[in-house]
Amino acid sequence: MARWQEGAAGRLQAAALRLYAERGYEQTTVADIASEAGVTARTFFRHYADKREVLFAGSERLRDGMLAALEAAPATATPMEAVAAALDASTVFLGRDHEHSRLRMSVIFANAELLERELIKMASIAAAMAEGLRRRGVPARDASLAAETGTVVLRVAFEQWVAGPPDGSLPDLMRATLVRLTEVTAAR
Amino acid sequence: MARWQEGAAGRLQAAALRLYAERGYEQTTVADIASEAGVTARTFFRHYADKREVLFAGSERLRDGMLAALEAAPATATPMEAVAAALDASTVFLGRDHEHSRLRMSVIFANAELLERELIKMASIAAAMAEGLRRRGVPARDASLAAETGTVVLRVAFEQWVAGPPDGSLPDLMRATLVRLTEVTAAR
DNA sequence: GTATTCGATGTCATCAAGTGACATCACTGG
């Protein structure tokens, strides 16, 4: 157990978000963040692999939660139904703190490097879901299409939720967006 | 006009791909690439913004070509039909050199940083297509869904083509993948 | 033909990201 000053990781996270929002990502050095959190730069890198990762900690839990929901779907479910279950599960992690999400997203969208990281996190979620679907016997191409399409719905719905009122329902938006997707793709 | 040694940009590109493939992206320094191309590291950064970008030069042309095709689609076309036209156009740029594409993709998939860049290039294409659709009067959410879905089809089809035989038809794969997507999303 | 101009490159200095090696300090268990 640590007894120096509890919660260095959390302090670094909060300091990073604040500084990135205040003066921009590129104008903030790791040394700034660390000193703001009362530690040294070396300690920053012991908690987070790089300067971007500090905004993305915990995304493994989101991925695992979605994967568990996908795997818990009934064997009779179609690929998209299993993905829909995962999307429902995601709202538990994502739909928690509207204001925090709004600030975090505004920081991420303001910088290409951070957006890159966001995208690869989504891609890793898609890859995990695709593999989960393949384990259920879904053909590889169908699995990729369903999983990637799912993350499209997730992104679009989440962005709408973040841009909307603080009391909006992310689960409702998620479901409505999924329905809308089927309509848009069907229209040919 | 430059008269020192024509084509420094091209030499840097070729050297980078070769070295990244031979010894890996992280094991290759910019100095290595530059000296291989007969220039200095400083010159590398005059041609490419960073160490990754050297593998992604020309992606603006792909984006512009797809956007032009999307805008050239008849006004009566549905959003997905316009996106389909853009996908068709993309094959002209992407389906050219199978072996080069295979090598490039193997390098990109071997490194998370390069994959990040690949993803953001796709995202910028999606954003451009979504904006093009909105200019056609498509509601914002539908535009995002159609455009992002389009890049999903593009990725899945392209990966299949790269993994397949050298004489495979990318346009055929692209169209078949799009059809398959509508089937997968419709099955609920 | 020579001078001038301009663009591409080289050189140098510097900062920031990231990493490895090792010391240190506070607490914990015996």
Place this chain on the structure above:
DNA sequence: CCAGTGATGTCACTTGATGACATCGAATAC
């Protein structure tokens, strides 16, 4: 009270990336 453990600090170093300035070769003007 002491050894051990884990988190942190310190130091040195590599590499990516950028700004400032010098230089060199070719095209063009004269």
